Amino acid sequence: MRVTDLWIDRFGDWTSVDLRDLALGLNVVYFPDAATKTALVHFVPSVLYGFSESVRQRFINGADDHELVAGGTVTVELPQGRYRVTRHDRGRLGGELTVKNFDGELCPPNTLQNLLHQVDRNTYRETYVFPVRDFDGLGRLQGADLYARFARYGAIAEPQALADARAGLARLRREAWKVLPRGVAEHQALCRKLRDEIQTLAANQRREETDLLRQQPELQSTLNKLKEEENRLKADIEAITRQIAELEKQPVPEPAPVQPAQPQNDLQRRLAALQAKLDRWNRLLKRIQAKRSRLRAQITECAVDEALWRDSQHAVWFARQSESFHRLEQRATELHRRVAELVEQSETQGRVRTQQLLSLEPLAAALRGELHEISSELRQYESRAYRHDVLVANERKLKEVQARLARQIRKATHRKHRLLCRCNASHLVLDGELTVATPKSQIDTARSDKAAAARAEELARLRRELEELRHKLIQTESRRHSTQNQLDAIARRLNVLRSDKTIVEKRAELAAAEAAWEEATARWQRAAAASHLLQATAARYNRSRNPELLTAASEYLRSLTSGRLTQVRARLVEGGLEVESPGQRWLPLGSLDSLDRKTLLFCLRLAAVGQQVQRGIHLPLLVDDVLGQFDSATCIAAARLLVTLSKRGYQILYFTCRQEIAELFEDLQVPSRSVCWRGERLGLSAINGYDASDDGWTEAVPASVPLQRTAKAHTLTVVSSDEPPAAEPSRPLIPQPRFRTVSDVTFTRTKATAPYLAALSCPVTEIPSMDSESARLLGEHGIRRIVDLLAAEAAELEQRLAHPALRASRLNEWQVEATLACRIPHITRRDLMLLIACGIESPEELASFTPDALLGRLEARTRQHSGLAKELDYARSRVPNWIAWARQARPLPNTLEHCLVTGPHYTRLESGSRSDGLARPSKSRTGTAAVAAEHTATVALATQVETPPETTAGWRFHLSMNSPVEEAPSIGHKTARRLSVLGVYSVADLLDADPDEIASRLGRKWINGNTVREWQAQAALVCRVPMLHGHDAQLLVSAGYKEPEQFAHMSPRQLLNELQPLINSPQGARILRGSNPPDLAEVSNWIAWAQHARSLRVA
Amino acid sequence: MTHGRAFRFLHASDLLLDQPLASPLGVPPTLRRRLAEAPYRSASAVFAAAINERVDFVVLSGGLLHLAQAAPSEVCFLIEEFNRLHQHGIPVYWAGSVHDGPASLAAHYRLPANVTHLPISQAEVPPGSGLVAPAGSAVRAPLHTYLVQKDGEPLARIAGVSRLPHQGLNDLSFHLPRYPSPFTIGLLHVRLDERVDHLGDLAGVDYWALGGRMTADESPRGSSLAPVRFAGTPVGRTLEHVTQHGCTLVEVDQHGVRTRSIATASVAWHLERVEVNLGDTLEMIEKRVLNRCRQILAPPAAPIDRIVTWRLYGPHAVLHRARVQGWDVQLTERLQQSHGMATPALWSRAVELQPAVSVSLDDYPTDSLMAEFLRTARDVQRTEAEKLDLQPYADEAAASLPADVSQLDRSRNTVPLLTDAALLGAEYLHGKEVC
DSSP: OEEEEEEEESBTTBOSEEEOOOOSSEEEEEOSOHHHHHHHHHHHHHHHHOOOHHHHHHHOOOTTOTTSOOEEEEEEEETTEEEEEEEEOOSSTTOEEEEEETTSOBOOTTHHHHHTTTOOHHHHHHHHEEOHHHHTTGGGOOHHHHHHHHHTTSTTHHHHHHHHHHHHHHHHHHHHGGGSTTOHHHHHHHHHHHHHHHHHHHHHHHHHHHHHHHHHHHHHHHHHHHHHHHHHHHHHHHHHHHHHHHHHHSOOOOOOOOOTTOHHHHHHHHHHHHHHHHHHHHHHHHHHHHHHHHHHHHHHHTTOOHHHHHOHHHHHHHHHHHHHHHHHHHHHHHHHHHHHHHHHHHHHHTHHHHHHHHHHHHHHHHHHHHHHHHHHHHHHHHHHHHHHHHHHHHHHHHHHHHHHHHHHHHHHHHHHHHHHHHOOSOEEEETTEEEEOOOGGGHHHHHHHHHHHHHHHHHHHHHHHHHHHHHHHHHHHHHHHHHHHHHHHHHHHHHHHHTOOHHHHHHHHHHHHHHHHHHHHHHHHHHHHHHHHHHHHHHHHHHHOOOHHHHHHHHHHHHHTTTSSOEEEEOTTTOSEEEEETTTEEEEGGGSOHHHHHHHHHHHHHHHHHHHHHTTOOOOEEEOSGGGGSOHHHHHHHHHHHHHHHHTTOOEEEEEOOHHHHHHHHHTTOOEEEEOGGGOEEEEOOOTTOOTTSOSGGGGSOTTSOEEOOTTOSSOEEOOTTSOGGGSTTSOOOOOOHHHHHIIIIISOOOOOTTBSOOTTSBGGGSTTOOHHHHHHHHHTTOOBHHHHHHSOHHHHHHHHOOTTOOHHHHHHHHHHHHHHHHSBTOOHHHHHHHHHHTOOSHHHHHTSOHHHHHHHHHHHHHHOGGGGGGHHHHHHHHHHHHHHHHTOOOHHHHHHHHHHTOOGGGGGGHHHHHHHHTOOOTTOOHHHHHHHHHHHHHHHHHHHHOOHHHHTTOOOSOOTTSBGGGSTTOOHHHHHHHHHTTOOBHHHHHHSOHHHHHHHHTOTTOOHHHHHHHHHHHHHHHHSTTOOHHHHHHHHHTTOOSHHHHTTSOHHHHHHHHHHHHHSHHHHHHHTTSOOOOHHHHHHHHHHHTTOOOGGGO | OOOSSOEEEEEEOOOOTTOOOOOOTTOOHHHHHHHHHHHHHHHHHHHHHHHHTTOSEEEEOSOSOOGGGOOHHHHHHHHHHHHHHHHTTOOEEEEOOSSSSGGGSOTTOOOOTTEEEEOBOOOOOOTTSOOOOOTTSSSOEEOEEEEEEETTEEEEEEEEOBOOTTOOGGGEEOOOOOOSSOOEEEEEEOOTTOOOGGGGGSTTOSEEEEEOOSSOEEOOOOSSSOOEEEOOOSSOOSTTOOSOOEEEEEEEETTEEEEEEEEOOSEEEEEEEEEOOTTOOHHHHHHHHHHHHHHHHSTTSOSOEEEEEEEEEEEHHHHHHHHHHTHHHHHHHHHHHHHSSSSSOEEEEEEEEEEEOOOOGGGSOTTSHHHHHHHHHHHHHHHTTTEEEOGGGOOGGGSSOOHHHHEEETTSOOHHHHHHHHHHHHHHHTTTOOO
């Protein structure tokens, strides 16, 4: 859309101003008074989008006065016609809008939105309107404010996306460890502990079981022996008991009559009784001593040493333990109470309480465990202490009894000695028995006593023996019981061991812990690896790739700063923009001075407009006096840039109040219109090539190309300067959509297809070392595209150019650069610079190198040119890639032919002159130029063969069998790539392929055999019929006309009627994609062209 | 193949009594206990199946227990189960793995008389040399053979060995002398890295009862090939074991060999995939999940505990938002509360969200961040997969990670991880790029 006329009625200080015939290119409007131009900048957006409140307050006075309604009209032109957009402020927001076509018919409300390509007010204001206000004070901004000023262009929206993703992944990384309730370190420690515990527990249990099983038979054997001993003792006891009973049954000998005066015998009896008592007490004393010894041993076994027990430390420890125990008990009680409360609350408050309850569970478990440990320790301690007490008490009692008995023994011994002294007769004590020498007269009595004594002695012996046996039996029984108890304990312990599920629980606990660890680590690793990929992406993106907006802005920036600033890119990690300065590397926004910031903003905004243009949205730019913000050099460069853009088809309305700016544009061959106060039109300078009767289209055409308008033509025809126009009238003029024709020529910026740095159809400015001035000079001599440069002979071109800076050697260098850039994939400008420095002239030469050899050559060049030294490290990492890429270099012939064949429409009549230029390779050319010449020669030869003069002379075919398949109708970039995987690279490959096989191998559900057949028919039709376009072929094939012979002799009306249902159908709309449907004239052309169809064999 | 007298036997392996289930976090104590006991319960179910099915004998293909590291209770459990079979007169043939061979069984354990624990086999060496042939030598170790009889008549022949640590299948001799009994059962435990495809073609063996795989598997059975079957473990241990687990009942008669799986797992692992459509609200998705819960528990489902992982897949717009909101975690908790506390339980382990993101470079503009990300992911997979240092991404919570977690190298296959990571990164970047 372009604005052709403005009629301003009461807007700002303007009343009834009529600006007419605004051109498609650059329109400079000069205002002597600064106060008046700003209103004009805001006028167009206000009419197109309505009067905002701020606009109303600023520029509309007396809005309530209905007789003097503020507003105006903007007349716009589109391919389908002109429209008058009128808006007046009626006191309400937005104002009153009417849109009329040029017949004066009122258009529906959504017409304006369609005219504006659905671009909303904000986008329009931020992209197409350049108010000075945006540039004012830019140097003072810092931090977030500065960031915000640049953020609106989307140039740094990428970092936000990246930052969001990074933040999200960081959250995932953190959350990954939440699976482990105790944290990473503690969980690892827990796993280790559990593993050790399981290992130790299993080993201990196995060892204990082995020990128990080893003890078991030994104890069983002991038990058996004890049982035998017990039986033997019982038998002995029984025998002795029988002996005693028999002895007691024998008659006791009569004792001699007791002599009254026999004090000696009485003393002896008393002495014997005393002796017997002494013996019994001594035995008792020995038993007491033995028992005390046992007690002491047991006390020692208790391991509670008396001294230690009395030790205050021990008591303190015990007290502390008791205190801890009670404290823990209190805590446990508190916890139980809390848990009970939570349980109660959980019934009413649901999951939150349950979570709290669950969170308390580990704490409670730990507390319970601690409590249990301390309590069991205390219990054990208490039981040991109690047992110790009992033993000590028993031992003390025994000690007292022993002392008492010793006293009694001492007394009895003393009494015995006294009795012995009282005896008259001499006496002898042998072996504890009293033998008394008696007088002869008393022998009988003595014999009788002796027998009784012997009997008594025998009885006593037997009884002693019996007592000993019984004692032994008791001991044996005790040992047997003990052994039996041990055996029972072993059996019980074995049972416990064999039914112990502790290890099962521990293993389960470990498995759960390990599973949690694995899950957590897997989650973390996934998030961390994703973060790593993002990090790597950011680094790569920072390093090599930026959005197209920034690439375009970089180009402008380089131009405006004369290479002082070379590139702008988004900082994906840190956010914001940074600018490359060759000396100072990358500078963040904050470190730029005011001028550089303004320049950068200007470039970014122009790049944003360029992006919109690439999307097919053409709206006029309204530029306030922004150039006044720059220094003189930048101002001139910016003005040149605007002029260049205007030549590319941008409509720019530049409003200035500075005379020097207006004069600057005058110098650049862009005349200005002067508009003075109150809208009085003082004068309109003649615009170069401007004709008041013209519709403005001529502005888009480069000045170097002369224009020619045929009287009845519906479109503009552009011819080459050295092409006689007389050759043209023999062919019918092609009725094509005019706007599209122009846009094809001027709006679409030819772009290299990834991964190649350049394409043959790219402008020569894409050659890395090509400066704009040289490009301009070349352009003046018809060398605008790379293919033009490659096709030209350097020496001849040098003569034509006749410029001291454009020598043949320089032209050759550019040709080499262009060849390498077009043919070698993935190569960068930096790579190219190094390769040229190495003297590489073709991909084939590069491919023949080994990495070491190439590196050696580069090092040799480095020694000659010290400036390359810093690039050596970079080159080392790239050399293998260069060689690998060179081996994948694409051939030039197809590409070259493609470019020549599919050139812009306006070149259709210049084929003769171009082929003349292409077909003459020079032997003196070097390297690439020779290759290019060879290729062009091939093209020329092919042209001779394939275009018999009687049928196709002068006709251009938009497709040949050698064309890349991507050029065929209905085949897009993606489909072409998929087809290339299947070995279908060219149209010939497509036509030769089996449709069903292709469809099945493509594996896309929307592509079947019939679809591929249609592609083949469309491609064949375009190959055969001259001038026929892809979408024409799509329409014809869809309507069933697959061969030119089918419609070559039809009447145009009949063919159009046949096509009409298809055109009106959704399928037809898809094919036309918004362009005008074919009319009778166009269909007539098809029929005429079909009559000149060539055979597929020669296509 | 024909056989004189029909018989049936039970084939089981990999009881793995010392490998409990990976209990998910947060399970209630009762369920945790049941999960801990699941290997025992399932093993008991195997022996009970042998009794219920009145099999003629049982073959165990190893992997029962790591005998050298087992606690007494674990060994005794096994012996008790053997005793139970002994009481029913069912012989057991047990070919051990490297961990449960006869040499690993402590001497004080006495296996019941019905159990034949197959010994190891070593290559024969010249008599009197006193040497043992090294593994991999030309001399191969023969299989031990046992004749299974019933009522004085031979039923089948068992041929197998217990495995030695460094003894490969190539070190074994599978040449078996001809025997009047037509049916021979090969009994072996094989390691994960050992291929068994060729066993079915070996002459002399009619059925290979193998152990060493967690899931049941049977090689294709042709007319001339003997079936080669892994019984699998009686109960799955992790999410990967979502198939049915149990033992195999093998019936041999004049018509041939028929196998039937008997489910013994007391805990089942489920991976439930739920499709999410554009326009679905989170409530609708949750309702769908709850409906699926009810379907799983509805009769005739076996009354066993189930651990379910929900995998929701569908549009990025719905699921990524759900992930950012933490809805997956909340849904997991709600499912655990609603179905995880009952007996038997349906415990939801996790709700995994898989938003659909295209990772095709064709679907994104060349200059977009997404395209750059995908190219980077591809390049990293090609170049950096050999060594991946993730330590810089360790957060405060996990500042000191062990090297096996943060430093990944070629020994760990990092390609799946990087693929997952690329999907995750793409999910987060999706829809954010401006180009």
